[in-house]
Amino acid sequence: MSFFNLRPKRQTLTYIAAGILIAAVTLYLALPILALFFRITPEMFFATLADPDVISALWLSMFTTFVTLAIVIIVGTPFAYYHCRYNYPGKIVVDTLIDLPLVLPPAVAGVGLLVLYGRVGLLGRYFNMFGIQFAFTTLAVIMAQIFVASPFYLRQAKSLFEQLDPSYEQTARTLGSSSMRTLALVTLPMTASGLISGAVMTFGRALGEFGATIMFAGNLPGVTQTMPLAVYVGMQGNVNVGLTISILLVIISFAIMITVRILQKREEKRA
Amino acid sequence: MLEAVVEKKLRDYQLDITLTVKAGEVMVLMGTNGSGKSTTLNIISGLLAPDKGSIILNGECICRTETGIDIPVEERRIGYVLQNSAVFPHMQVRENVAFGLKARHISREIISDRVNFWMEHMHIADLADVKAGNLSGGQKQRVALARALAIEPSLLMLDEPFTALDTESTQTVKELTRKFIKKLNIPCIVVTHRIADSTEIGDRACVLCHGKKEWEGLPGKMPEYCTVCHCA
Numbered sequence: 001m002s003f004f005n006l007r008p009k010r011q012t013l014t015y016i017a018a019g020i021l022i023a024a025v026t027l028y029l030a031l032p033i034l035a036l037f038f039r040i041t042p043e044m045f046f047a048t049l050a051d052p053d054v055i056s057a058l059w060l061s062m063f064t065t066f067v068t069l070a071i072v073i074i075v076g077t078p079f080a081y082y083h084c085r086y087n088y089p090g091k092i093v094v095d096t097l098i099d100l101p102l103v104l105p106p107a108v109a110g111v112g113l114l115v116l117y118g119r120v121g122l123l124g125r126y127f128n129m130f131g132i133q134f135a136f137t138t139l140a141v142i143m144a145q146i147f148v149a150s151p152f153y154l155r156q157a158k159s160l161f162e163q164l165d166p167s168y169e170q171t172a173r174t175l176g177s178s179s180m181r182t183l184a185l186v187t188l189p190m191t192a193s194g195l196i197s198g199a200v201m202t203f204g205r206a207l208g209e210f211g212a213t214i215m216f217a218g219n220l221p222g223v224t225q226t227m228p229l230a231v232y233v234g235m236q237g238n239v240n241v242g243l244t245i246s247i248l249l250v251i252i253s254f255a256i257m258i259t260v261r262i263l264q265k266r267e268e269k270r271a
Numbered sequence: 272m273l274e275a276v277v278e279k280k281l282r283d284y285q286l287d288i289t290l291t292v293k294a295g296e297v298m299v300l301m302g303t304n305g306s307g308k309s310t311t312l313n314i315i316s317g318l319l320a321p322d323k324g325s326i327i328l329n330g331e332c333i334c335r336t337e338t339g340i341d342i343p344v345e346e347r348r349i350g351y352v353l354q355n356s357a358v359f360p361h362m363q364v365r366e367n368v369a370f371g372l373k374a375r376h377i378s379r380e381i382i383s384d385r386v387n388f389w390m391e392h393m394h395i396a397d398l399a400d401v402k403a404g405n406l407s408g409g410q411k412q413r414v415a416l417a418r419a420l421a422i423e424p425s426l427l428m429l430d431e432p433f434t435a436l437d438t439e440s441t442q443t444v445k446e447l448t449r450k451f452i453k454k455l456n457i458p459c460i461v462v463t464h465r466i467a468d469s470t471e472i473g474d475r476a477c478v479l480c481h482g483k484k485e486w487e488g489l490p491g492k493m494p495e496y497c498t499v500c501h502c503a
Contacts, residue, residue, distance in 0.1 A: 171357040171415075173344045174316050175371030175422060185370075189361045 033250055040243045048244040056222050057230035057245060060206055064138065066227060068145040068206045072153050073199055080157035081183065098154050101147055109147050109216025117143070117216075140217035143225050149206035156198025160191040188263040197263040208249065273458045274428055277314050277324035286310055286482035290457035292426075292475075294329075297449065299473030299490060300462045307482040308462045309354070312428045316351045317344030317459075328425050350419030350427040354434070356411045358418070360404030364395055367403050367414050371422035389417040394445060409440025409476070416444065420451055427452065427459040433468060445472045466493065 040048075048054060083094065103107060117124040117134040124134060134140050168190060172182040189197070210228040217224035219233065227245050234242030273292040278285065286307045292298040293388045300308045304400055317334070324355040325335040328349075333342040358367050368389055390396040393413040398406065403414060412432060419427060429448065433441040449472055452459045461472055468489040469476040476490040486494060 095501060165357070167353040167354065167355055167357040170313075170318050171351065171353055171372070172317065172359075174347070174351040175351060175418065176345045176348070176374035177370070178345060178374070181374060186359055190359070 016087055036246050036250060040240060045244055045247060048240045051238075051241055051244075053221060053225075053234070053238075053241055054228060057225055057227045058248065060138070060141070060222065060225065061227040064141045064145060065203055065206045067142050068149060069199060069203050071142070071146055072150045072202055073195075075194070076099055076150060076153050077157060077188070078183075080154050081161055081187070081266065084158055084161040084198060098151055098158070100151075102151050102155075106144075106209065107215055108149050108213030110144055110212035113140070113143060113147060113212065113216040118181070128149055135216060136218040136224060138217075141226060142212055144212035144216045145206040145209050148209050148212050149202045152201040152205050153195075153198040156201070157191075157195055160194040160198075161187070164190060176243050193263045193267040197260050197267070200256050200263070204253060207252060272329060273277055273315070273460075275311075275315055275319040275324070276325040277311070277312065277326065279314060279319070279322045280481060281307065281310065284481045288479065288482065288484055290315075290460075290477065291396070292460060294458055295453055295456040296474045297452055297459045297461060297472055299469040299476040300460055300479065301464070301469060301476060301478035302485075303378045306479040309371045309430055310482075312351065312430055312460065312462060313480070315426070316349050316428065317342065317347045333427075348422060348425050350422060350424030352412070352415045352419050352427075352429045352432055352498075354430045356415040356432075358403040358406070358411045358414045360402065362403055363400050364390065364403055364406070364414050365399040368395075368417045368421050370418060375422070385421050392451075393417040394443075397462070407440075409443065410439065411439065412436060412444050413447065416447060420455070423455075425457060427457060428462075429460070430462045431464070432461065433463065433465070448472060466490075 037227075043185045049140075083091070083127070114121065114135055116122050117127070119125070119128050119133060119135060127134065134143065164187065168186050169182050177185070194267070207226075208228055209226070213224065214227060214232075215230060219229050221230075221232050225233070228247055231242045231245045231249070234240070234245065272294050273290065275288070275290045278287045280286075283305070284307075288307065288311055290298070290311070298484050300311065302308050310319065311393060314321050320341065321334065325337070326333050328347075332340050333347055334340060356368055358364075359370065362370070368386045372385060377385075387396070390399055393416060395410060395413050395417060398410060398414075403411065406414065411424050412435075416429075416432075425446075432444055432448070436444065445468070448459070448461070461468070463469065463472075473490045475488065476493060477487045478485040478493070
């Protein structure tokens with residue numbers, strides 16, 4: 001075999017190797033998700049949807065996730081804005097703290113929240129004196145979700161505000177606009193797509209939160225048992241409940257990813 | 272009339288400049304990159320605070336460090352077109368021109384009249400409902416100019432307004448600027464790199480070098496050392 005004949009053959013081998021690698025990774029990611037749909041019949045899926053445990057977990061998850069999202073957006077947007085626009089002592093520490101929940105095991109976050117806000121926790125004991133309890137309540141679910149999911153929004157908002165050309169805000173100010181009006185009419189609309197994309201990711205992460213929730217809020221049906229916790233309980237007893245909720249979560253996750261992709265495309269088009 | 276005497280410590284040098292621009296006069300501010308031209312405009316507009324000095328506009332003191340007078344940027348009534356024109360891409364042309372007027376709580380009828388007037392005179396009336404993000408460089412610059420003039424400013428400042436424009440658009444913006452500065456009888460400062468701009472649009476020129484005034488006079492009389500040493 002001559003040297004010159006080796007090149008096309010090598011190219012073919014490269015194509016085959018790349019094809020196998022891509023197929024292997026795709027299958028590894030897709031098969032567990034597809035398996036969920038094959039394990040339960042459509043009739044059984046729709047019948048289980050009416051199960052009180054499923055409905056209760058679904059509503060609780062939706063309620064807590066939307067409250068989490070609202071709090072993260074209302075508090076996180078001005079926080080990220082001021083964090084970007086002003087220099088203050090310890091800014092780098094705050095930057096690190098924003099990113100920390102992304103790498104911290106959620107169970108550790110849950111333990112931290114419990115140790116701080118639990119009935120005998122560092123702060124919780126004082127609240128307990130006034131009859132205010134956080135741990136093992138629906139509020140605890142929201143607190144855990146905020147802790148774990150807020151970095152997705154904060155990081156996105158921070159990066160958007162940093163990238164926005166300051167001349168737009170400066171022009172608005174010279175035209176007589178107050179800083180609040182400038183934020184509302186110039187800064188937020190110009191970063192809206194990116195902020196929505198960050199909010200959608202936050203929603204998805206909060207909806208799937210498990211570790212911090214079970215540590216800090218427990219697993220009380222109707223009170224703190226969110227969809228991921230109901231999956232866990234279902235798989236130990238009524239498997240159909242676990243499978244049905246899992247499929248619901250897969251559908252919601254897909255919807256989230258599609259929304260993010262559409263928003264990113266729109267952002268690229270505008271840029 | 273604008274009378275500004277300002278000092279500010281910058282990273283590489285001390286900005287120390289005295290500027291006087293009469294009503295109806297176009298002062299062209301020239302100099303190399305980083306010579307302090309844009310910083311001077313930012314200080315006059317109120318976007319930056321001077322370390323020392325005073326700014327008097329039409330007899331009213333808008334900034335005096337000694338007495339702590341510092342009128343906020345949004346109350347200075349200075350039309351300032353920044354380097355990239357900064358038209359708001361998510362708003363229509365009409366909304367861009369009306370932006371400064373709406374901030375001043377003026378009645379809808381007056382806003383509508385003034386917006387229509389400036390759109391017509393800047394030849395952008397046919398673009399009224401177009402999103403500003405879809406405009407060409409020349410159109411954006413005219414929108415920015417209309418928006419700055421619509422607030423009836425006491426001073427107009429343009430930072431590198433011709434940089435991204437083709438020859439035709441540059442000529443149009445220059446003509447419009449001169450026409451309305453004379454008509455409104457307000458002082459105007461134009462920052463530019465090109466000597467040709469100073470002779471075409473300016474009544475007077477001022478050359479900055481490392482934050483200091485190197486030369487000031489009639490645009491056509493600029494000494495050779497200013498052009499040779501790349502001050503301008």
